[in-house]
Amino acid sequence: MASVESKTVRAASDQRIKSEVPAAGKMLRSRARSAGLDESVAAKIKEHQRELVKQKQKEGLKRFADGDSGKKGTGESAFKKFESYRRESQLPSRVDEQRIIVDQRAQSIVLPIYGYAVPFHINTVKNVSKSDEGDYTYLRINFVSPGQLSGKKEDVPFDDPEATFIRNISYRSKDARHFDELYNDISEMRRLVTKREAERREMADVVEQDELILNKSRPLTLPEVFPRPALEGKRLPGNLTIHQNGLRFMSPLRQDQKIDIPFNNIKHLFYQSSDHELIVIIHLHLKSPVLVGKRKTRDIQFYREASDVQFDETGNRKRRYRAGDEDEIELEQEERRRRHQLNKEFKHFAYRIADASEGRLQVDIPYRDLGFTGVPSRASALLQPTTDCLIHLTDPPFVVITLSEVEIVHLERVQYGLSSFDMVFVFSDFSRAPMHISSVPSSSLDDVKQWLDSVDVCVTEGAVNLNWGAIMKTINDDPYGFFEDGGWEFLQADGSDASDASESESASEFGSDLDDGDQESTEYSESGSDFGASEESEEDSEEEEISEGEDWDELEAKAAKADQKKRLERGGGSGSEDEEPRPKKSKGFSRR
Structure with a gap:
């Protein structure tokens, strides 16, 4: 019995030693593998981005070869004349x-x-x-x-x-x-x-829309939805109906107020489910802004709340016959069924809108798994990529960035040690102001870069914030000269230098830590016999860093072996005069 116990204790101690020592090696090997994979992916992304920047430069030279400044609707300024009286x-x-x-x-x-x-x-x-x-x-x-x-x-x-x-x-x-x-x-x-x-x-860009052609038969209807932005007066639900050439929203209680949206003015059609959200949404991003009430808007959405307010039935008779959490479980199941039914109803209606548009519209659904947080205006929001856009539809102000209209995306404040970075979307129409999204977590940096690279969008990075007002003014003054001088390569050069410097700095720091860890035990065992050589050795031994994987017993055994080896080198004397004092125990260690 004792032998079995001793074998068990020995096996447990051996397992403890094996689990303590090789764990770091396994972890470092796995880190090296993942770092190798990341380096290979980063190299592919960098090479692809170089090709995209060269392609953008060629397109810019071809686009502005005729001297077009890229400004839409701007002409030479003239002195305006006003007439008060004709006679x-x-x-x-x-x-x-x-x-x-x-x-x-x-x-x-x-x-x-x-x-x-x-x-x-x-x-x-x-x-x-x-x-x-x-x-x-x-x-x-x-x-x-x-x-x-x-x-x-x-x-x-x-x-x-x-x-x-x-x-x-x-x-x-x-x-x-x-x-x-x-x-x-x-x-x-x-x-x-x-x-x-x-x-x-x-209101200069508000255009007069085509007149809506109503269906003579009973149109397809999505009942009891709320519009955003809301109509004038009290917030009331209404019906969204599909007609021959567009959509109409009208409340049965306020038939004098309505919203007509023809299909030829809809640019994007989005559907967002109520999973992880409080509302389910059908969102319309328009080509030209329209007036809703007295507000000019380019985004109109129709939503319905996914959950209703529940009341506790403490005083009901149902509580007498039920014990535990059956009623809460039933409410959760009921809410889950309601959400599923609501998502199915809205998704089906969104696809019916796409079918009625005769191929002009496609339903775009956001990918929540690829989403990341940022601050597009004042508050933090979850930005979700779709097939064609980057959107935020849950709370106003809404964000809809069409990727095909983006010239380049520059990542600012990408530095080692910072917890967040900024994104700047520069549009192909240089007269538009760049779109800024700030305070994106640094943990999302690799995912953002991979996503932008996968959709063939030029992405660069830098360590500082740039003055985009001055940059866009320079580009608008002479766009052909800008692309002739290299175009967006100045952003790529700055970003690559900063990233290479940060990578080399972090790599050198990480490598020095590994070298210290590997050589520490060797240096300690070789110099362990010099602890008592002088009066300052005891103070120096307390200041030296000692590996966390070794306890005091192991260090004492190594010191004893070093003392014995030194005595043998001096002639094998065992007197007390030749015996050197052992190092004192460090205050930071205790015998286990």
Whole structure:
């Protein structure tokens, strides 16, 4: 019995020693294998990216060979002319009074200049100011004119080089109350005109859609869905129906409000299930923005909540006959069935929309497994790749980036030791501002690079944030010269140098750790006999790093062997004078 126990103890100790010592070696070998695989994949990605950058350079040279700047809808700036009155008879009747008149109907002000009533359109007025000096009140009117040195932009050209422009004009009067009224009227008119002009520019890209052709028979309907953005008034559910050339959403309670979306204005059709989400979504990304209520939007989605509010049945009779968690399990199963049915209903309706579009639309479903978190606007969001896009549809503001419109993706702040990096999407239309996604976890770096490389998108990386406003201005000024000088190779060069430096630095640090671990026991055994050679040896021995895999008993045995070997070299003496003191126990170790 004792022999069996001793064999068992010996086997257990041998197994403990084997499990302690070779574990590091196995771990390092597995790390080396994975590092080798990562290096091979990284080399393939780097080679593929070089080819993509060269291809982009050739496409850019071919695209801008005719001198096209790449800006859409921009022409030479010209000095605008405004007309207040076509005939003198249209002037206000009070012009004979030689007073300043504010004409709201003509959006003009009439100023007396040398006895003449001179009208100025409100768009020619830059600003107006009022000041009091003694008994007089001064009213100063500044006009828009070219050649102003203090302006933000110097884009107002001279219509006629020999023309004379009035920069400002001042009036004074003792009637302070009248000047206060004039100042308020001119300022209010200027504010309204500026607001109207901003709204006009905002709605410039809103196009008039085709009229919806309704089905004479009963159309396919998805009932009780909510739109985003919501219509005016209270949030009410409605029905989404499929017609001959588009979709219509209308609430049975508010039939005066509706949303019509023709198929020819839909760019992408997305379906997102309620798995890991609170809502199930059918999302439409449009080619041209439309007005929903009073809001201009390019993304419209219809959703339904996947779970309802549940109430505890503590006071119900069901609780008397049931013990444990049967009711909670039943509620979970019921919610699971409801989610499954809801996903099936929305997915089926999304494919019916694609079928009704006669091949113009395809249902795009996000891949949640490939998703990563980032900050596209203000809050962190889960960004999920699809076949053609990178999207975030759960919460507004929505993110839909079409990969075919992306020129290059640059990864910023890619440094060893940082926990996150930034992504910059540069579009093929250089007039569009680049899209920034910040604070992407560094753990997603390899997955992001592999995904972008798999969809043939140029991806580069760098250690710092770049001034993309200045970069895009340089490209727009001379796009052909930009691609002729190498194009996007400057990003690839910076990224490769930074990555090579970080890799070499990390590799050297990792290699030095391995060398120290392999050579530590050898150096310790060879120099173990020198511990008592001097008075400073005891202090040095406490400061030396000792391997964590050896306890004090093993170190003491090695020291004894080293002492015996030294005595044999000196002649085998066993006296106390030749015997060197053994090293004191370190405070950081204790006998097991």
